[in-house]
Amino acid sequence: MNTWRDKAIHTILVGAASTSILIVLLIFVFLGKEAFPFIWEVGFGELFRTKWIPVSFKAEIFGLIPLISGSLLVTGFATLIMIPFGVFGAIYIAELGTETERSFLKPFIEILAGIPSVVIGFFGLVVLSPIIKSAFGLNTGLTGLTGAILLAFMAIPTVITVSEDAIQSVPRAYREASLALGASKLQTIFRVIVPAALPGIIAAIMLGMGRVIGETMAVLMVTGNAAKLTLNPFDSVRTMTATIAAEMGEVAFGSHHYQALFWVGIFLLIMTFGLNVVAQKVLRKYQMR
Amino acid sequence: MKLFSKESLIINSVRLVTYFIVVVVGYLLFDIVVKGAPTISWSFLTDLPRKSGAEGGIYPAIIGTVYLVLGAITVALPLGMASAIYLSEYAMRGKLNQGIRLAIITLAGVPSIVFGLFGLGLFVLFFGFGASILAGSLTLSFMILPTIIVSSEEALQAVPMGLREASLALGATQWQTVYKSVLPFALPGMFTGSILGIGRAAGETAPILLTVAAFFLPRLPSSIFDQVMALPYHLYVLATQHPDTEKVLPMQYGTALVLIIIVVFFNLTAIILRNHFRKKIQW
Numbered sequence: 001m002n003t004w005r006d007k008a009i010h011t012i013l014v015g016a017a018s019t020s021i022l023i024v025l026l027i028f029v030f031l032g033k034e035a036f037p038f039i040w041e042v043g044f045g046e047l048f049r050t051k052w053i054p055v056s057f058k059a060e061i062f063g064l065i066p067l068i069s070g071s072l073l074v075t076g077f078a079t080l081i082m083i084p085f086g087v088f089g090a091i092y093i094a095e096l097g098t099e100t101e102r103s104f105l106k107p108f109i110e111i112l113a114g115i116p117s118v119v120i121g122f123f124g125l126v127v128l129s130p131i132i133k134s135a136f137g138l139n140t141g142l143t144g145l146t147g148a149i150l151l152a153f154m155a156i157p158t159v160i161t162v163s164e165d166a167i168q169s170v171p172r173a174y175r176e177a178s179l180a181l182g183a184s185k186l187q188t189i190f191r192v193i194v195p196a197a198l199p200g201i202i203a204a205i206m207l208g209m210g211r212v213i214g215e216t217m218a219v220l221m222v223t224g225n226a227a228k229l230t231l232n233p234f235d236s237v238r239t240m241t242a243t244i245a246a247e248m249g250e251v252a253f254g255s256h257h258y259q260a261l262f263w264v265g266i267f268l269l270i271m272t273f274g275l276n277v278v279a280q281k282v283l284r285k286y287q288m289r
Numbered sequence: 290m291k292l293f294s295k296e297s298l299i300i301n302s303v304r305l306v307t308y309f310i311v312v313v314v315g316y317l318l319f320d321i322v323v324k325g326a327p328t329i330s331w332s333f334l335t336d337l338p339r340k341s342g343a344e345g346g347i348y349p350a351i352i353g354t355v356y357l358v359l360g361a362i363t364v365a366l367p368l369g370m371a372s373a374i375y376l377s378e379y380a381m382r383g384k385l386n387q388g389i390r391l392a393i394i395t396l397a398g399v400p401s402i403v404f405g406l407f408g409l410g411l412f413v414l415f416f417g418f419g420a421s422i423l424a425g426s427l428t429l430s431f432m433i434l435p436t437i438i439v440s441s442e443e444a445l446q447a448v449p450m451g452l453r454e455a456s457l458a459l460g461a462t463q464w465q466t467v468y469k470s471v472l473p474f475a476l477p478g479m480f481t482g483s484i485l486g487i488g489r490a491a492g493e494t495a496p497i498l499l500t501v502a503a504f505f506l507p508r509l510p511s512s513i514f515d516q517v518m519a520l521p522y523h524l525y526v527l528a529t530q531h532p533d534t535e536k537v538l539p540m541q542y543g544t545a546l547v548l549i550i551i552v553v554f555f556n557l558t559a560i561i562l563r564n565h566f567r568k569k570i571q572w
Contacts, residue, residue: 009464013379016371020392020438023431027399030410085310092307096300105307107560112314114485114556116492117401118521119545122528123317126538156310186296207398214400216495217521221529241402241495248406248499253414265406269399276398277391 031269035262038062042256047263052227052238054247054257062260064267066227070144070237071213071268074223077148077233078155078212079205085152086159086208087201093160094167095189113157121221124150129222138234142224145233150218155208162207162283166200167193199286203279210275214268216241240264318549325546328539334547337507338518342527343537345507347544352509353422353517354491354551357501360426360513361433361490366483368430369437373479376438377445378453378467397435404432405499413500423513425501432496433486440485444478445471481563488555492548494521504530520548 038047042062049063093105128149129141170193178188194201224236225246244261251258336346372389380386408428418424448471456466494502502522510517524544527537534541 003462006462006464010379013371013375014385016368017375017380017389018385019368020372020389020396020434023434024392024395026411027403027407030407030415031403034406034410085306088303088306089310092303096303097307105311107557108311108314110560111553111556112310114488114492114552115314115317116494116521116548116552118492118494118525119321119549120317122524122541122545123320125528126541127317127320153310153313184296186299210398214398214402216400216402217525221525241400244402244406245495245498248409262406262410265403269403272398272400273395276394280394 027269031262031266035259035266037254038256038259038263041259047260050229052243054251054260060256062256062263064240064260064264066229067238067240067243067264068267069229069231070223070227071239071241071271073144073231073233073237074147074151074219074239075209075212077145078151079209081149081152082155082159082208082212083205086156086204087163089156089160090163090167090201090204091189091194094164095185095193109157109160112153113161117154117215117217118221120150120154121218124218124222136234140224140236142222142236143234144223144230144237147219147223147237147239148233150222151212151215154215154218155211158211159204159208162204163197163201166197166204166283166286169200170196199282203282206275206279206282210272210279213275214241214272216245220245240268244268321542321545321549324539325542325544325549328543329546333543338505339507341505342523342531342540343533347518347520347523347540347547349507349509350518350520350523350544351547353502353519354521356422356510356517357425357429357497357519358487358490360422361429362483362487364427364430365434365437365486369434369482369486370441370479372434372438373441373445374467374472377442378471379463393435393438396431397439399432401432401493401495402498404428405496407431408496408500419514420501420503420516421514422501422510422517425497425517425519426513428496428500429490429493432493433490436486436489437479437482440482441475441479444475444482447478448474477562477566481559481566484555484559484562488552488559491555492521492552494519494525497522498525520544520551524548 038044046062047064049061050065051061051063052066053061089109093102097105124146129146131141132138132143132146133141174192174196175188178192183191219239220242223239223242225238225242226236227238227243228235230237244264247257248261251261333346334351335348337348339345376386376389405428408424412418412424412427413420452470452474453466456470461469497519501516502519503516504526506516506518524541527541527544528534531537
């Protein structure tokens with residue numbers, strides 16, 4: 001009975017589930033399709049120059065190094081900021097807070113995760129950047145640091161949620177054994193639970209970093225967008241994502257500038273893909289999900 | 290005694306760090322609500338913008354966002370639910386399952402601006418949709434697909450194995466089992482995932498920047514091939530591209546507040562529904 005119908009439904013479901021694979025392939029194909037002509041029209045090596053001057057009367061230079069360094073600078077500082085907040089937040093929510101505190105802290109973190117990045121960027125622009133400007137006596141509050149602080153806050157929910165799962169997955173017996181041996185609550189947390197959950201916590205930080213590198217609107221609005229090679233967080237920087245968002249609207253389709261922007265997208269994709277896959281492998285290996 | 294005080298000092302610092310996050314988020318919401326509320330009026334919500342957004346309302350941006358979200362969910366919801374049913378009920382393991390899971394993880398990590406580039410390359414240029422509601426909705430739908438699949442799967446997994454086994458033992462086919470014994474219990478959870486997806490789609494800017502959003506377009510779209518304004522992009526334009534950003538600050542706060550209300554509404558609904566169903570269905 002009904003076998004033809006079951007077969008048809010099975011086929012439909014396989015088709016639907018496979019679209020995810022299709023989409024991933026299409027993303028690679030279409031980024032590549034727009035980007036690859038750059039290799040024979042300009043040269044792959046040109047992407048590794050240290051200047052990004054896409055619009056010029058003399059000679060355009062499409063070196064991605066300043067953009068990559070801008071993204072890495074912002075991501076690095078954001079990571080430094082999000083680690084204490086994310087990890088301590090997760091420890092507090094999982095181990096120290098009361099049931100009542102958990103019941104409002106968790107939704108609060110989820111709301112933070114849901115705030116649109118353009119709103120966070122707007123808040124950074126009108127509230128945080130004046131604070132940064134006066135606190136450090138700068139000419140402008142639009143710096144790499146401003147972007148890093150905002151991005152850290154956007155990544156904190158990811159770090160907290162995944163770290164908390166990792167902490168929760170530590171077997172109860174570890175906790176009980178440690179307490180039974182006379183260890184205090186804190187000793188148990190920092191000497192037993194956190195070390196046991198460490199792979200998951202590291203994966204959480206990597207997922208947070210992936211989110212930071214890929215974030216566009218907040219950095220576009222607050223980092224000042226000067227494409228220069230710098231390690232100073234008080235300088236204005238331009239990230240890879242912000243470059244695409246700011247310049248794609250003004251380029252001629254098919255131009256070298258257009259192709260170079262697709263290369264920026266490919267590099268971004270490779271970086272976030274790497275971070276995500278490694279993080280998920282770690283989580284799966286230690287069964288923290 | 291000394292040990293005890295050191296211990297409580299550390300516990301209190303951890304507590305302080307945690308509550309600092311709450312304070313910052315609280316301040317952000319407070320700031321936007323207090324400064325945005327005076328701008329919000331009936332005419333702000335229902336008028337067309339004038340003088341490139343300096344005066345008038347944000348009606349076309351609200352409508353544009355509604356269209357984009359509806360379009361995205363129409364595509365992503367059936368696709369995501371069907372994917373989750375396949376992953377959870379039909380192919381628990383195997384090569385295809387692994388491949389699909391890797392694809393979902395990859396999709397979930399693709400930066401939103403890269404989705405924008407992809408939508409530009411595929412829908413706007415290759416399919417020739419132009420910058421349009423259709424191109425923007427499809428791009429957004431691909432972006433929220435992982436959210437919907439993952440939470441739908443979680444809802445399906447929460448249904449106890451015994452229900453499936455009982456149904457199969459009575460001679461029901463696989464699909465009859467899924468349809469009659471599993472889906473009715475999983476559907477609320479699956480819709481929760483879609484609500485989260487709506488919240489995300491409504492707030493995203495980067496993908497629509499390259500595929501649909503109009504800088505200033507004081508009229509309503511007439512077809513799915515039209516460009517539209519959208520709330521997040523409108524906020525971005527007012528805050529950074531407007532010639533006199535100081536003067537339009539109230540408009541910026543008003544737009545930010547409307548956007549926050551929409552997004553937080555969907556997120557809160559999803560959170561409350563999820564907690565409700567987790568409590569209510571106890572096996």
